[in-house]
Amino acid sequence: MPKIEPKIFDELKEALSSFGKKYFVGDELNRAKVSDDLRAYDEELLSKLFEINFIKKNYIKKVAGQNIFQIEQLEDAVLYDNYWNTSYTKYENRIGLTSNGRFIEDSQDVDLVFPFKDDVLTASMTKEDSDNGYDDAFLNETIEKDEIDRMFDTKIFRNVKKYDRTGEKSVSSFDPEIDNLMLKGNNLLALNSIAGTYAGRVKLIYIDVPYYFKKKIGGDSFKYNSNFHLSTWLVFMKNRLEAAQKLLAEDGSIWINISEDGMHYLKVLADSVFGRDNYVGTVPRKTRNGKSDVPYNFSQDFDWLLVYTRAPESAAIVGRNVDRHYYETPDFPGRPWRKADLTKQTTIAQRPNSNFTMINPKTGVKYPVNPKRSWAVSKDTFDEWYNEGGIGFPDDYDFMNGNKPFRRVFKDQDDAKEKPSSISSDFLLKQFSGVITGDAINKKGNGEIDDLFGRDKFDYAKPEILLKDIISITTHENDIVLDFFMGSATTQAVALKMHRKFIGIEQMDYINTLSVPRLQKVIEGEQGGVSKEVEWQGGGSFVYAELFPKNMGYLQDIIQAKTINDLQSVYDRMQTGVRDSEAPADISFRADLSKIEWNPTRTKFDDQQRLLIKLLDKNGLYYNYSEIDDADVHEFLSDNDYKFNQCFYKDGE
Structure with a gap:
């Protein structure tokens, strides 16, 4: 041709x-x-x-x-x-599925309603990428099955350290039964790296995901790139939910915080990942107290939590301990008891065997039945219930108020129950009633960060009370809590204060300027957030580690470049790895480097920037653990880092 x-x-x-x-x-x-x-x-x-x-x-x-x-x-x-x-594609030697000699990906004949649904999206997801004008087509690519296997292989950890009350120290071992874990790096790859160690062991996953917005909403945006194309956003979430599902315990649950823009799309996607039968419910969360400058003059003041589990419907994946008032009376020595309702939501016509006047055997006082609400006990079983102490009357006790019989429940019966008390879907609204009439919930979370670090450290942090309420109804002490969109480390801070184990994953650099320092303050005993409520006095520890970057460092340098000369410098290093003893980049085998030119009269900055991003092999963002004994890799690791990797992955074998 x-x-x-x-x-x-x-x-x-x-x-x-x-x-x-x-x-x-x-x-x-x-x-x-x-x-x-x-x-x-x-x-x-x-x-x-x-x-x-x-x-x-x-x-x-x-x-x-x-x-x-x-x-x-x-x-x-x-x-x-x-x-x-x-076109940057002139530098590629392409492979892929074709039809009539054309790549299906390029074909005008194929309408992909849900593109890439069986593939993986890779690369970066920071707000800075979006601010610099990158289309996610350049930062997220589809890759093939063998490439996916290599990309999801376990990664090398480096810069490992442990934080406790004595400060920061080097560490060469890890015990998932004891140690909390914080990882810096791409969360999809980190989730796959810890799967061998934590598969089926995480009791609670809470994630505040990058929201999908129909349009750019700067005031609501994360420091993540929140403005994905819908199909890209769905695949981005699908990849991570599938990885997270493997870590979830059989009786565990995942709570996904999401805005109204993306909630219904995410519900359908999550149904496909976890199964519709494993959908637990949707919990509303109030975020503010209303605005006037809003579309259609309607202020949407809620976001949502989608809840899924791996457990069967009969399982009590949530529950609460109720503070109940018990009476101690001489007629039941050593057996404290409480009052409960002795009626049912049925009429006497529906339940004729419960249509009788109840008489107190001690006093002879008569209590007629309510025709619209029958007794929970029948006339034939009254004596059995009464003789076992299960029925009481208000005229038996001078201190008792009320005018109808009650069901008596003993404390030892409550204590013997395996199933905790149920949770209603508006429990957050009930518990936040004070906040609803005062500060908006997001504002309260921001205030907690402000108190610790001052202004402008993090936007729209979730308040500690939110995580405290979720953790309290889903976990017990020493259970593992995971948040792989860690952000300001609210989840980890509350988990530590409530004596749970935690895993946190974050790829943004503020992990070292905000997340780690926040947990150091928690260990020291800071009294913000829920500290006083849970009687937190400090203590605990966590292990910090980074996925060992390979192409990720080059990718970040390309994104931050300002001139053609900056880009050419990065490109030269990609081939030689001369700076700070860094290794050369892994460059896509599809690239024909002989066609690349740097003549400023024939190249544009944007084209070259996109080209270099395209050149990087996206499944080489970090070093695989299988490379740890390679000479040009081992030399970049400390002895303690090397031993830590051996210990961590031995546990996962």
Whole structure:
């Protein structure tokens, strides 16, 4: 097939410029639009193309005296030719599924309603990426099965240290039964790295995920990139929920905090990951006390928690300990008891065997039945209940108020129950009633961070009371709590104060300026948040480790580059690894490096930046544990880091 050389590309642009902006995006040709109109045999477009000599020479063929325009061949050249001098794809030697010689990924014939649903999205997810104008098509790529296996392989940990009341110390061992864990790195890869050690052991997962927004909402954005395309966001979440599910205990639960924009999409996705039968419920959480400058003049003041489990429906994955008032009376020595309702939500017509007047055997006082609410006991079983102490009367005791019989429940009966008291879905609203009439809940979380560190450390932190309430109804002491969108470490702080084990994962650099220092203050005994309520006096410890970066460091340098010279410097290091004894980058085998040029008159900064991101092998963001004994890897690890890795992964074997 003839190739369109750059000079012909210029001729095409010149010829089609007569249509104004119809066939252009900015200064670049809109190849998809050209392709669509070629297929539609647009008369104006074809007439213009026939004026180009190269087109007439190479794409009009004379057969039996008739001129035939080879539109499909021209379309292929327009869409797929690798000589377009503005496209970073000219540097790729591509592989993938094809149909009729075309890559399905590029094909105009295939409509992917849910693109990439069986693949994995990789690379970065920081707000800075979005601020710099990156389309997530460049930062998130689909990769093949064998590449996924390598990407999900366990990673090397480095810079391992332990924090306790004595400060920071080096550590070479790890015990998941005792140690809390904090990891810095991509959470998808970190989750897969700890799966061998923690599979089926995590009692509670709480995640405050990057919200999906229909439009950019700066005031509500995380420091993560919260403005994904919907299909990308769904796959981003699917990958991580699937990894998290493997860690969840059989009787554990996952609580996913999400905005109204993405909640219903995420519900459908989570149903597919955890199973619809494992959906527990949706919990509302009040976030503010209303705004006036809102779309449609309607202030949406709630976000939501989607709750799933691996347990069967009969399991009590949540429960609460109720502070009850018990009476101690001489007629039941040593057996404190409480009052409970002795009626049922049935009429006497529905339950005729409970239609009788109840008489106190001691006093003879009569208590007629309520026709609309029958007794919970029948006339035939009254004596049995009464003789076992299960029925009491208000006229038996001088201190007793009320005018109807009651069911007597002994404390030893309550203590013997295996199933805790049930939880209603509005428990957060009930417990936050004081906050609802005062400060908004998000504001309270921000205030806790302000008290610890001052302003502008973290946006929209969740309040400690939220995590305290969730942790208290889902876990017991020493259970493991995981948050892999750790942020300001609220989950970990509350877990430590409530004597739970925790795992926290965060890839942003504020892990070292905010998350770690916050937990150090908790260990020292800070009295903010829920400290006084849970009588926290300090103590505890945690192990900190980083996934050993490989291409991740280069990726961050590319994103932060400001000039062509900055990019070329990064590119040179990618090939040689000369700075700080760093190893060379893993570059995609699809790349043809001989075609890369750095002439500033023929290259644009944005194109080169996207190119370098594309060159990086995304499943080489971090070093795999299988590489730990390689000479050019081992030399970058301390002896303690090396021993820590051996200890950690031995436990996971």
